[in-house]
Amino acid sequence: MRSTLSFKAYIAISFVYLLLIILGREDISWFLKPFLIPFLFLAVYSCGDFPSKKFLLTALIFSWIGDVVLLFTDKGEIYFIIGLVSFLLSHIAYIILFSKQLRINSNRNKAVFWAGTTAIIVYLMVMLAVLLPRLGPLKIPVIVYAIVLSTMLLFAFKGYLKWNSPANIYILLGAVIFVSSDSILAFNKFYETLKFSSLLIMSTYITAQYLIVVGILKLNKKK
Numbered sequence: 001m002r003s004t005l006s007f008k009a010y011i012a013i014s015f016v017y018l019l020l021i022i023l024g025r026e027d028i029s030w031f032l033k034p035f036l037i038p039f040l041f042l043a044v045y046s047c048g049d050f051p052s053k054k055f056l057l058t059a060l061i062f063s064w065i066g067d068v069v070l071l072f073t074d075k076g077e078i079y080f081i082i083g084l085v086s087f088l089l090s091h092i093a094y095i096i097l098f099s100k101q102l103r104i105n106s107n108r109n110k111a112v113f114w115a116g117t118t119a120i121i122v123y124l125m126v127m128l129a130v131l132l133p134r135l136g137p138l139k140i141p142v143i144v145y146a147i148v149l150s151t152m153l154l155f156a157f158k159g160y161l162k163w164n165s166p167a168n169i170y171i172l173l174g175a176v177i178f179v180s181s182d183s184i185l186a187f188n189k190f191y192e193t194l195k196f197s198s199l200l201i202m203s204t205y206i207t208a209q210y211l212i213v214v215g216i217l218k219l220n221k222k223k
Helices: 002-022 026-045 053-070 077-099 110-160 167-191 197-219
Strands: none
Touching: 002 026, 002 197, 026 053, 026 197, 053 077, 053 197, 077 110, 077 167, 110 167, 167 197
């Protein structure tokens, strides 16, 4: 019951937050951003225990830290770097989380697996090729982040081929949207300013976190 209320609160505050961005009131939405992830954290914390629960909570904690720190990027580049490290740790936690989920299907289609893996590698190469000339002193941190982010997506894809449905779809879709969100953020910061960048980045980020959390909880739901 408490978990359901937390999810409803997350959806409600997300709606208000995005509406404020659409209305051009980012001065108000700025104060709401730190309250988004805590509702997902509470939803996970209040649900039943499962073996990988601590890794999901850890991923959400580092995501929240990243959210808060990135609010101050206009104060200096160091805040962006700290935020980058926070989300890097969050993605590492997600990688561990995905690796520890129970595999239901023992057989996997090798053609589909390698097609998906190739697509992820191509995404990584294209993004780095586009961004590298513009990264300056942030080349190494961004390369490391891009590799970890792609690895997170790869583990979600591997899980998709072996986990129960519909949880596997939730998690893979969440991972894909998370990668999209980070890609938009990177393109907007380092390559070219995009129209409605805040709305695009945050709407995809909010959706991605929700889908991954719901997917993991469905995957670990006790029968």
